[in-house]
Amino acid sequence: MQTSTAHSHAHAHGADAHAHHDEGGFLRKYVFSSDHKVIGIQYGITALFFLFFGFCLVMTMRWQIAYPGRPVPIVGPLLNAAFGASGGVLSPDLYNMFGAMHGTIMVFLAIVPLAFGAFGNLVVPLQIGAPDMAFPRVNMVSYQAFAAGGIVMMVSFFIPGGAAQAGWTSYSPLATSVPTLGQTFWLVGMVLLITSSLLGAVNFIATIIQLRAPGMTWMRLPFFVWAQFVTGFLLLLAFPPLEAAGVMQLADNVLGTSFFLPTGLAIGGKLANISGGGSPLLWQHLFWFLGHPEVYVLILPAMGIVSEVIANNTRKPLWGYKSLVYSVLSIGFISFIVWAHHMYLTGMGTKISTFFQTTTMIISIPSVIILTCLFISLWGGSIRFNTPMLFALAFLPMFGIGGLTGLPLGFNYSDIHLHDTYYVIAHFHYVVAPGTIFGLFAGIYFWYPKITGRFMNETLGKTHFWLSLICMNLVFQPMFLQGMAGMLRRMSDGGAMYSTAKAAPGSIGGLSDWILGLNENISHAAWFLAVAQLPFIFNFFWSISYGKKVSSDNPWDATTLDWQTPTPPPHGNFLETPQVVRGPYDYSLPGASKDFVPQNQNA
Amino acid sequence: MDIPYTVQPRRDTGLYNAKLGIWLFLASEVMLFGALFSSYILLRVGADPGEWPQRLLNVPIGTVNTLVLITSSVTVVLGWAALKQKNFAKYRKLQTITVLCALTFVGIKSYEYADKFKHYQVITKDGKVYDGHLVKQDNEVVVLEGGLIDASKGKAHGVMVAQREAELHGGHHPEVEIKRSEIQKIGNYGPGHNTYMSIYFTLTGLHALHVIGGALVIAYILWPGAGMYKTDPERYINRVEVSGLFWHFVDLVWIFLFPVLYLL
Amino acid sequence: MSDHHSAHDIEASKKRYIAVFVALLVGTGITVGAYFLRIDSMALTITLALFIASVKAFLVAGFFMHLIDEKKMIYGILASTVFFFIGLMGLTIWALHDFPTNTMLH
Amino acid sequence: MDKLLGLPVVTSKHGHDVDNMIVLVHYLMIALFAGWAVYFAYVLFRFRKGANPKADYHGAKSHASSYIEGAVAIVEAFLLIGFAIPLWAKVVDDLPGPEQQPTIVRVVAQQFAWTFLYPGKDGEFRRQEMRMVTKENDLGMDASDPKGKDDIRSENDLTVPVNRPVVAYISSKDVIHSFKIIAMRVTQDAIPGMRIPTQFIPTQVGKYQINCAQLCGVGHANMVQGYLNVLSQADYDAWTVKKAGSGATAPAAFE
Numbered sequence A: 001m002q003t004s005t006a007h008s009h010a011h012a013h014g015a016d017a018h019a020h021h022d023e024g025g026f027l028r029k030y031v032f033s034s035d036h037k038v039i040g041i042q043y044g045i046t047a048l049f050f051l052f053f054g055f056c057l058v059m060t061m062r063w064q065i066a067y068p069g070r071p072v073p074i075v076g077p078l079l080n081a082a083f084g085a086s087g088g089v090l091s092p093d094l095y096n097m098f099g100a101m102h103g104t105i106m107v108f109l110a111i112v113p114l115a116f117g118a119f120g121n122l123v124v125p126l127q128i129g130a131p132d133m134a135f136p137r138v139n140m141v142s143y144q145a146f147a148a149g150g151i152v153m154m155v156s157f158f159i160p161g162g163a164a165q166a167g168w169t170s171y172s173p174l175a176t177s178v179p180t181l182g183q184t185f186w187l188v189g190m191v192l193l194i195t196s197s198l199l200g201a202v203n204f205i206a207t208i209i210q211l212r213a214p215g216m217t218w219m220r221l222p223f224f225v226w227a228q229f230v231t232g233f234l235l236l237l238a239f240p241p242l243e244a245a246g247v248m249q250l251a252d253n254v255l256g257t258s259f260f261l262p263t264g265l266a267i268g269g270k271l272a273n274i275s276g277g278g279s280p281l282l283w284q285h286l287f288w289f290l291g292h293p294e295v296y297v298l299i300l301p302a303m304g305i306v307s308e309v310i311a312n313n314t315r316k317p318l319w320g321y322k323s324l325v326y327s328v329l330s331i332g333f334i335s336f337i338v339w340a341h342h343m344y345l346t347g348m349g350t351k352i353s354t355f356f357q358t359t360t361m362i363i364s365i366p367s368v369i370i371l372t373c374l375f376i377s378l379w380g381g382s383i384r385f386n387t388p389m390l391f392a393l394a395f396l397p398m399f400g401i402g403g404l405t406g407l408p409l410g411f412n413y414s415d416i417h418l419h420d421t422y423y424v425i426a427h428f429h430y431v432v433a434p435g436t437i438f439g440l441f442a443g444i445y446f447w448y449p450k451i452t453g454r455f456m457n458e459t460l461g462k463t464h465f466w467l468s469l470i471c472m473n474l475v476f477q478p479m480f481l482q483g484m485a486g487m488l489r490r491m492s493d494g495g496a497m498y499s500t501a502k503a504a505p506g507s508i509g510g511l512s513d514w515i516l517g518l519n520e521n522i523s524h525a526a527w528f529l530a531v532a533q534l535p536f537i538f539n540f541f542w543s544i545s546y547g548k549k550v551s552s553d554n555p556w557d558a559t560t561l562d563w564q565t566p567t568p569p570p571h572g573n574f575l576e577t578p579q580v581v582r583g584p585y586d587y588s589l590p591g592a593s594k595d596f597v598p599q600n601q602n603a
Numbered sequence B: 001m002d003i004p005y006t007v008q009p010r011r012d013t014g015l016y017n018a019k020l021g022i023w024l025f026l027a028s029e030v031m032l033f034g035a036l037f038s039s040y041i042l043l044r045v046g047a048d049p050g051e052w053p054q055r056l057l058n059v060p061i062g063t064v065n066t067l068v069l070i071t072s073s074v075t076v077v078l079g080w081a082a083l084k085q086k087n088f089a090k091y092r093k094l095q096t097i098t099v100l101c102a103l104t105f106v107g108i109k110s111y112e113y114a115d116k117f118k119h120y121q122v123i124t125k126d127g128k129v130y131d132g133h134l135v136k137q138d139n140e141v142v143v144l145e146g147g148l149i150d151a152s153k154g155k156a157h158g159v160m161v162a163q164r165e166a167e168l169h170g171g172h173h174p175e176v177e178i179k180r181s182e183i184q185k186i187g188n189y190g191p192g193h194n195t196y197m198s199i200y201f202t203l204t205g206l207h208a209l210h211v212i213g214g215a216l217v218i219a220y221i222l223w224p225g226a227g228m229y230k231t232d233p234e235r236y237i238n239r240v241e242v243s244g245l246f247w248h249f250v251d252l253v254w255i256f257l258f259p260v261l262y263l264l
Numbered sequence C: 001m002s003d004h005h006s007a008h009d010i011e012a013s014k015k016r017y018i019a020v021f022v023a024l025l026v027g028t029g030i031t032v033g034a035y036f037l038r039i040d041s042m043a044l045t046i047t048l049a050l051f052i053a054s055v056k057a058f059l060v061a062g063f064f065m066h067l068i069d070e071k072k073m074i075y076g077i078l079a080s081t082v083f084f085f086i087g088l089m090g091l092t093i094w095a096l097h098d099f100p101t102n103t104m105l106h
Numbered sequence D: 001m002d003k004l005l006g007l008p009v010v011t012s013k014h015g016h017d018v019d020n021m022i023v024l025v026h027y028l029m030i031a032l033f034a035g036w037a038v039y040f041a042y043v044l045f046r047f048r049k050g051a052n053p054k055a056d057y058h059g060a061k062s063h064a065s066s067y068i069e070g071a072v073a074i075v076e077a078f079l080l081i082g083f084a085i086p087l088w089a090k091v092v093d094d095l096p097g098p099e100q101q102p103t104i105v106r107v108v109a110q111q112f113a114w115t116f117l118y119p120g121k122d123g124e125f126r127r128q129e130m131r132m133v134t135k136e137n138d139l140g141m142d143a144s145d146p147k148g149k150d151d152i153r154s155e156n157d158l159t160v161p162v163n164r165p166v167v168a169y170i171s172s173k174d175v176i177h178s179f180k181i182i183a184m185r186v187t188q189d190a191i192p193g194m195r196i197p198t199q200f201i202p203t204q205v206g207k208y209q210i211n212c213a214q215l216c217g218v219g220h221a222n223m224v225q226g227y228l229n230v231l232s233q234a235d236y237d238a239w240t241v242k243k244a245g246s247g248a249t250a251p252a253a254f255e
């Protein structure tokens, strides 16, 4: 291998390869670029902004949950100015607005674009040895549609009445009965976001199928690529029904149709002036038909990143690569037929709910297999505990907790008690926050050197890791207890009205002071979690110019093709088309001279 | 490095990129229209007995539109074949017909829409139901060209009969004048009239947008984008094929829309 | 295999396109004809109309869109799409009919 | 274990089954998690770079993982077939027959309150049609229906006798709410256009909160006026006598 000169690392970082596409100037290069790396970075920056913003929304909500009715410090005056919040208190309608937008922004504007748009764009073409995406222009349009959707969502905060207030699930008739324009904006924004995702999905799938480098057979794809491939299909086929539903709800809101409004609807004590005949449950079916696959859209890319980082830092191949691939494919398939487990308490009969809880249990098996494979991959490794690896390792038990607590929700009978409580909130935050977000952090720390040519600072990184890990658990662990005790979600007062203290004297079933008191602890932890992000934000920007320089194009001694390019990769990525001769994880191959053999090199 | 397989198919998949791309896109379109068709079925099955209007639309017009789309589909595929045989002139002729068909389709559809917006139903306070085209309305009276519906047979049935007779036998209907003060409810056959009209407008509206989009693409390739035929003919032919695939899909959706909305 | 058409193939397929076109016209004719006959049985009307529509759809997809000799990859994608579509429609309809009792209220 | 998980008091017959099920699932979860956690800690320590400088290309060779996965599948199947499915069927499909003398009640949710209707002595409700809703007739009652003479109407106060089945038909006037009584382990969405039965047998006299568990607008958190009053049979009978006919006339418009 050391004799192979074709991919000499010493190459002058592709500076000359850059030269020929600079003509367009700044706009062409950074704003209207069709280069997948630039688009990936655009996605990444925008998504991180939304992640931050979504977090800010929820931090404000956490104040209202912990101290209901008291003016919000710091941002209170801002709320006052922007929304006429009297006295800077987050009133119930503002709370509902923030809650709905927190969910929407986190899911559709932060995690999906970061996990799929940013990491997919940056890494997939590199890992399969492609010069770019299959349709670079479509790629650009996809980002622009996403940005437009984001702008519509942001603008909706500032229209009269503010943004949508019916939860991220936007159940009809509530979504139609809120008299402000927020929901209409939400729907328009969603249609744009869905369009963006569809274009992105077409592009990714086509790229993975068509542009694999010679020798890159299906079973030689890095697991991350498989994860993105399945994610692409989820977006491609699950999103259109929500788009249809969005169009119908839009019609209900602005054209006076009754797709989701039943006959005899009486809002505010008056018979609504509609023809009726629609079905509120139809909306839920169409929403959750997307909604469930969507949660795997959130998790699969993170799993892919974690797998790459683990293989790299255990210095050995992933254990059970084939099982991983088949599991992720089965998850993809089955995730389309489990959706109604979000609807057990809408009055489901035994037959249909049996079907859905059975499929729900079936889909938990491939998740268990994936986790098991990753756990066993650690066995026999020579584990390097750098920052990306720490985040990747923490992902495992965190996702484990989130996934396992999905089980009592998945059985309809135990869901009777847990439905719509903070137990659900805790369940899914464990999978998306310390789960997915940690996976994404791992990815950021891991690929940062490829893109910038510099490492992020390890000390800051480890500080960020430990503080985040502790805070995340302090935020979400108590929510399980609150949920078990019956504390309901989406309560603008954090459940205070349901406390034993406020309830009618002698009544049974209120929340104890202790359970309510947890609200305060959680909020403090959430704010401290924000503080814990400061080292990261600082590190992220500081390292661009001052981080430790990489000493080679492959600073982590990795095997996959993304590390066999110049740093940063030039336009067109590879100096010549790589010839793939082996599987993705030949670490510590017996008989090889080094402890890693890149996919395009002979041992 | 250029992106491979933009023109020539990749060996192991046998496809060029755009072909795969359009099929993926069409797969998502199947789910989009699939969701709407599912909604149609649910709304229809969930409707009260007799509430679902049948035979409300003008079948001859719908038939004509069906024929128009079928014709456009065959001209697309023949045009592509002509191009494969290097007969650019014939291709241009055939595709021009396609675009004209698309325009005709949209024109007819707008006429149908306009007709529905003019078509009113009035329910008076004493429970009578009038139905017909709006002639005049002001603060005092509403004048309809149409008549009283036999409400005893059930609202929807009455509507259906009046409507169909009106359309089948042209418009010699008497005008009726209804006083504003007597009216309990008045509304046209727009999307809000009932769930049938809602799903009708949504399905056909979305379909019409696809027709317009497809026609724009075909027209672009046909005229402003035709230069590529000289510089990169294979790629040009691929473009024609891909736009054709989209067009056939639009036709295919209509093949289901027509019986489902007009005939059943 | 549209990509390796020889001139002869194209002539043959052109004939086929015309034949399909005629078949589509005939199908439309039958459907509309049946409509004007006003068959009393709703079930029969629906079955007939949807059957003919499916045949027409098959013709368009199979010949105009060349699906009958398309690549495996495309079949795979379309097959999974059909599977999910059936899931969406079938399960939703099933779900909205499997209630504990007749729960509709007007 | 119930205590450990922090499950609240339970005072209905089937509620104990719900809790059992939750506890059982948590046994499975805790076993899995604890097992993996121990393994995880060991591996991280044993195979850190310092302790194991050279990684093993082949890694673990045991098949223990397949057995674990198999076991998880079997336990899940057991929970499904043994508990979730039959118990759900019982609570959803097996509505009590007349011989069990259930208390039948209609629950109508609206922003942001509950209304309860009882059929009264004759056991039949007055005809109700949502299309007839007006300001004065907020539930769309057919005033001419004689069956309604003895109907009972009660705002925010659901009164039932102890130890007898209650069948509540849940519906809503406006948006989706959710009828939830935590101590009874009852949750049922209240969906406009539908009327869905749910049942429970209260086993302890007392006053219980009724919660609205589904986001229903600005007043969602304040939809707390509703209480379930479980009375002894004698007290309940007295209550019905006192309230008899309260549903006969439409009440004054109420908002």
Ligand code: HEA
Binding pocket: A169, A295, A296, A298, A299, A341, A342, A360, A361, A363, A364, A365, A367, A368, A371, A396, A397, A398, A399, A400, A401, A402, A403, A404, A406, A407, A409, A410, A411, A415, A418, A419, A420, A424, A427, A428, A431, A432, A436, D032, D033, D034, D036, D037, D040
């Ligand atoms: C990334 C997101 C994500 C993921 C992966 C999952 C995964 C799962 N979810 Fe979750 N879920 C959500 C996001 C997610 N969910 C969201 C957002 C909601 C709420 C939406 C709303 O209402 O607003 C929700 C709600 C939700 C409900 C509805 C609850 C209710 O409203 O009443 C249900 C019910 O069945 C459910 C079930 C499951 C199940 C069975 C899984 C399974 O796939 C989990 C399988 C995984 C495992 C079984 C873990 C395996 C691991 C191990 C065995 C090792 C463990 C040990 C160590 C790590 C040490 N989820």
Ligand code: HEA
Binding pocket: A045, A048, A049, A051, A052, A055, A058, A061, A062, A099, A100, A102, A103, A104, A106, A107, A111, A166, A167, A168, A169, A298, A425, A429, A432, A433, A434, A437, A475, A489, A490, A491, A492, A526, A529, A533, A536, A537, A540
């Ligand atoms: C992917 C989805 C996602 C994510 C990541 C989160 C993250 C968090 N969520 Fe959220 N949440 C939802 C999805 C998500 N949530 C949804 C769908 C709902 C339901 C809404 C509804 O009811 O309709 C919900 C509801 C919800 C509630 C319940 C509200 C209620 O029911 O009334 C609460 C309460 O505490 C909460 C808290 C939090 C907290 C503390 C985090 C934290 O974990 C946040 C942590 C964030 C970070 C750690 C960001 C770090 C990044 C940066 C700082 C950026 C740096 C920038 C640069 C370098 C440029 N969330």
Ligand code: CUA
Binding pocket: D110, D111, D112, D176, D177, D178, D212, D213, D214, D215, D216, D217, D219, D220, D221, D223
């Ligand atoms: Cu009613 Cu929430």
Ligand SMILES: [Cu+2]
Binding pocket: A291, A292, A295, A338, A339, A341, A342
């Ligand atoms: Cu789910």
